[in-house]
Amino acid sequence: MFSPNLDFVCDKCILPDFQADSKENALHLLAEHAARIHSGIDSEEIFNILQERENLGSTAIGHGLAIPHGKIPGLDRMLIIVARSRKGVPFNAVDNQDVHIIFLLIAPGDAATTYLKVLARVSRLLKKPGVYDALLQAESAEAIAHIIEEADGRP
Numbered sequence: 304m305f306s307p308n309l310d311f312v313c314d315k316c317i318l319p320d321f322q323a324d325s326k327e328n329a330l331h332l333l334a335e336h337a338a339r340i341h342s343g344i345d346s347e348e349i350f351n352i353l354q355e356r357e358n359l360g361s362t363a364i365g366h367g368l369a370i371p372h373g374k375i376p377g378l379d380r381m382l383i384i385v386a387r388s389r390k391g392v393p394f395n396a397v398d399n400q401d402v403h404i405i406f407l408l409i410a411p412g413d414a415a416t417t418y419l420k421v422l423a424r425v426s427r428l429l430k431k432p433g434v435y436d437a438l439l440q441a442e443s444a445e446a447i448a449h450i451i452e453e454a455d456g457r458p
Contacts, residue, residue: 315340317444321386321405326361326394330354330371333384333407341382344375349409363396367403367439368429372422376412381421383408385447387438404429404438428454 318336323329334349352373356362363369369392384407391401406425410418428434434454441447 316384317447318386319444321388323392329392361395363394363402365398369394369402369405372408374410374412378411381410
């Protein structure tokens with residue numbers, strides 16, 4: 304049974320120096336990175352699914368945060384990528400602020416319940432006091448992972 308904890312595949316899932324100049328560019332780069340991490344999924348398929356979701360409304364939730372997400376048929380496990388942009392990425396956020404922390408969530412096509420639980424968990428984690436600032440100030444991917452693990456209630 305899949306736990307809705309925010310477990311990461313590896314350190315490759317954390318991008319501490321993410322560089323993108325637009326939402327579309329960010330989604331392309333994240334899709335390409337996801338395809339490199341998880342062989343068997345195509346970056347264009349990921350991008351198209353993310354773009355379709357963005358067409359419904361921006362996944363930038365304000366306060367410098369975005370949670371782009373989608374489901375991919377045939378995917379065998381949940382994939383979460385965390386990207387930090389010190390410069391910020393224009394993402395059509397509800398508050399018109401650039402995004403600095405992006406949690407990309409890609410789920411198997413048949414994981415509706417788990418998908419929603421993880422999405423809610425990420426949202427709650429990012430609203431915890433001090434987490435956003437700590438993620439922005441972290442020195443490395445390892446430090447970002449540690450912050451997320453602590454905020455997610457894991458030792």
